[in-house]
Amino acid sequence: MNYFILALIKTGIVVGVFMHVLAYLQWIERKVIAHVQLRVGPRRVGPHGLLQPLADVIKLITKEDMIPSHVNKVFYYLAPFVAVLFALISISVIPFGPEIEVFGIRTNMSLADPGIGVLFILGISGMGVYGVALAGWASNNKYSLMGGLRSSAQMISYELPMALAIAAPLLILNTLSLREIGEKQGGFVLGVIPNWTIFSGGQIVSFFLFMVAAFAETNRVPFDLPEAENELVAGFHTEYSSMKFASFFMAEYANMVTVSAMATLLFLGGWHPIFPVEYGANFIPTLIHWGGAAILFYHAAQPARPFDKYTYPVFGVIFLGIGGVFLIPFLQPILMPLFWFCAKVLTILFVFIWVRATLPRFRYDQLMSFAWTFMFPVALVNLFVTALVVALS
Amino acid sequence: MDAILFLIFAAIAVVCGINMVVQKHPISSALSLVGVMAALAALYLLLGGEFIAAAQLVVYSGAIMVLFIFVIMLLNAGAEPKSVLKPMGKYLGAPLLVVFFGIMSFVVQNMTPSSDNVVFGSFKGAGPREIGTSLFTVYLLPFEVTSVLILIAILGAIVLARKEID
Amino acid sequence: MPPLPLPPSVPISWYLTLSAILFSLGVLGFILRRNIITVFMSIELMLNAVNLTFITFSYMLKRVDGHIFSFFVMVVAAAEAAVGLAIILTVFKNRQTLEIDEVSSLKN
Numbered sequence: 001m002n003y004f005i006l007a008l009i010k011t012g013i014v015v016g017v018f019m020h021v022l023a024y025l026q027w028i029e030r031k032v033i034a035h036v037q038l039r040v041g042p043r044r045v046g047p048h049g050l051l052q053p054l055a056d057v058i059k060l061i062t063k064e065d066m067i068p069s070h071v072n073k074v075f076y077y078l079a080p081f082v083a084v085l086f087a088l089i090s091i092s093v094i095p096f097g098p099e100i101e102v103f104g105i106r107t108n109m110s111l112a113d114p115g116i117g118v119l120f121i122l123g124i125s126g127m128g129v130y131g132v133a134l135a136g137w138a139s140n141n142k143y144s145l146m147g148g149l150r151s152s153a154q155m156i157s158y159e160l161p162m163a164l165a166i167a168a169p170l171l172i173l174n175t176l177s178l179r180e181i182g183e184k185q186g187g188f189v190l191g192v193i194p195n196w197t198i199f200s201g202g203q204i205v206s207f208f209l210f211m212v213a214a215f216a217e218t219n220r221v222p223f224d225l226p227e228a229e230n231e232l233v234a235g236f237h238t239e240y241s242s243m244k245f246a247s248f249f250m251a252e253y254a255n256m257v258t259v260s261a262m263a264t265l266l267f268l269g270g271w272h273p274i275f276p277v278e279y280g281a282n283f284i285p286t287l288i289h290w291g292g293a294a295i296l297f298y299h300a301a302q303p304a305r306p307f308d309k310y311t312y313p314v315f316g317v318i319f320l321g322i323g324g325v326f327l328i329p330f331l332q333p334i335l336m337p338l339f340w341f342c343a344k345v346l347t348i349l350f351v352f353i354w355v356r357a358t359l360p361r362f363r364y365d366q367l368m369s370f371a372w373t374f375m376f377p378v379a380l381v382n383l384f385v386t387a388l389v390v391a392l393s
Numbered sequence: 394m395d396a397i398l399f400l401i402f403a404a405i406a407v408v409c410g411i412n413m414v415v416q417k418h419p420i421s422s423a424l425s426l427v428g429v430m431a432a433l434a435a436l437y438l439l440l441g442g443e444f445i446a447a448a449q450l451v452v453y454s455g456a457i458m459v460l461f462i463f464v465i466m467l468l469n470a471g472a473e474p475k476s477v478l479k480p481m482g483k484y485l486g487a488p489l490l491v492v493f494f495g496i497m498s499f500v501v502q503n504m505t506p507s508s509d510n511v512v513f514g515s516f517k518g519a520g521p522r523e524i525g526t527s528l529f530t531v532y533l534l535p536f537e538v539t540s541v542l543i544l545i546a547i548l549g550a551i552v553l554a555r556k557e558i559d
Numbered sequence: 560m561p562p563l564p565l566p567p568s569v570p571i572s573w574y575l576t577l578s579a580i581l582f583s584l585g586v587l588g589f590i591l592r593r594n595i596i597t598v599f600m601s602i603e604l605m606l607n608a609v610n611l612t613f614i615t616f617s618y619m620l621k622r623v624d625g626h627i628f629s630f631f632v633m634v635v636a637a638a639e640a641a642v643g644l645a646i647i648l649t650v651f652k653n654r655q656t657l658e659i660d661e662v663s664s665l666k667n
Contacts, residue, residue, distance in 0.1 A: 075424075127454055133459070136466070152462065155459070413597075413601075422588075437611075440614050449610075452636075453607070461599075494580055497583065498580070501575045509571045524630065527623050532627050539634045549642045553645035554648055
């Protein structure tokens with residue numbers, strides 16, 4: 001019975017944190033895009049718009065739930081549910097850190113550790129197409145149908161280079177369990193180069209292939225053809241409103257987080273630090289947070305807006321406190337892996353947002369020919385070369 | 394626990410299977426089939442087939458059925474017209490089918506040794522490693538033949554789906 | 560209400576029965592349905608049922624071969640789906656129908 005209680009506690013923590021991350025990811029996205037475009041982004045609700053996600057959730061829940069009259073009712077209701085379900089399941093097999101000991105109980109920092117974790121995530125993310133395709137079809141609207149068709153063709157096409165890109169590091173790591181994948185990338189080559197597959201395994205090509213395929217799989221810019229707003233109104237979710245619309249958004253962000261976590265685990269060494277602990281890797285989180293606090297205090301001294309001289313010092317003190325927590329010795333075995341894992345995932349998420357603010361959208365024929373005539377051959381050659389190297393060494 | 398899990402997934406599989414046959418609209422049938430496949434994947438897990446369960450998810454429900462739904466959506470296939478059944482088929486069909494299932498289950502129950510029970514986790518010889526080893530040693534020739542088969546299928550599909558058909 | 564008389568573990572024959580039932584449902588769909596796509600899906604259901612039998616026997620004999628067989632069945636099913644759906648597309652393009660009974664003449 002102990003196992004069930006432990007699993008319940010872990011599920012509660014992961015679900016709670018994950019939901020907040022999803023809500024705040026949108027705030028981060030709006031802020032980052034705003035700053036790229038020389039705007040300030042949401043500022044009205046709470047200090048620096050920090051309560052904006054809460055306001056958005058309240059707005060979406062209380063909005064009228066419109067149901068167009070000619071939709072196929074069953075599938076219209078089913079589609080957002082399917083999309084969000086398969087987007088959220090994947091997080092259950094992602095390990096966030098090594099085995100830890102809390103209050104004398106040893107446990108993995110993941111909800112489950114199946115021996116086929118990588119394949120499980122591939123399978124579940126493949127099922128995610130149904131949400132989008134069904135939404136497009138059930139809406140009984142030609143723009144939605146086009147969006148649904150585009151997304152199913154796009155996701156099938158890009159799943160192939162994605163799987164081939166994943167196969168290359170798997171050849172080096174020789175396991176399918178995500179926990180073992182993380183563990184095997186610990187340590188350093190020659191004392192300084194981290195033993196991540198992207199560095200020591202030379203998997204830079206497959207990392208880029210994976211990232212491009214990940215952009216396509218999550219329907220993000222520049223591959224957001226299923227919801228291309230200047231061709232298809234809003235694509236597959238044109239006819240959706242209120243919470244059903246929000247669930248598609250939630251699914252998109254959840255998919256982004258999963259894909260980033262996958263990239264982190266497969267290529268970027270999971271929860272292992274970028275340079276050895278002997279050179280002070282454990283002080284990096286403290287330094288980053290204290291650096292942030294210093295910048296905040298500097299801006300508080302020269303406020304650009306009237307409220308800044310009250311809000312920035314408060315955030316500065318909070319940052320100082322968080323930086324201090326990382327220095328407590330008995331918390332370090334838990335917090336350090338978490339910090340490195342979250343830092344890598346957030347960096348990749350930042351790239352997602354950065355690309356969205358920068359690149360224009362592909363045309364549909366370009367998208368397809370890019371997948372089949374460029375990514376697929378390159379992924380095959382990369383896999384072949386990796387296999388050759390692994391076989392010879 | 395084993396029996397409960399089996400019964401849950403078996404029930405899902407059978408209900409979805411019946412729904413697939415009964416539904417008039419192809420897209421409803423396709424989604425029911427996806428339900429059957431997902432339930433079967435869970436049953437494979439109970440039987441110790443980790444790899445094959447994942448392959449079932451990736452290949453069947455992730456690729457083949459998406460292709461089916463894509464084609465149904467592309468052709469905008471409508472519901473089938475109601476087929477006219479003879480009165481005998483209408484009233485005797487379902488009861489006879491149940492009787493047939495009963496006889497079949499009885500025969501299967503009596504044919505197989507009853508001593509063997511499925512215990513979850515007792516068979517670990519079918520992970521990815523074992524399947525890979527077996528594929529590339531004992532079953533190497535069939536494996537290579539399937540790759541040729543897939544190549545032929547790709548060529549066939551491209552030739553058939555080309556725009557200009559003379 | 561007395562507790563259900565459930566065995567602690569499932570006999571092999573239950574799996575085989577389930578597989579047999581699914582297979583017959585596939586046959587039923589193949590005979591009853593008239594939409595080409597649904598007929599095609601019934602074949603997939605039958606293949607799935609056969610896969611379940613393979614895996615069950617593999618468990619019974621504690622060998623890996625059943626898994627390999629069902630892996631091959633999946634590959635063949637994938638190839639079949641690709642070609643079959645291409646044929647369906649062509650048929651629809653030429654005849655504008657998916658009714659299997661109406662695709663009976665050899666000429667247009």
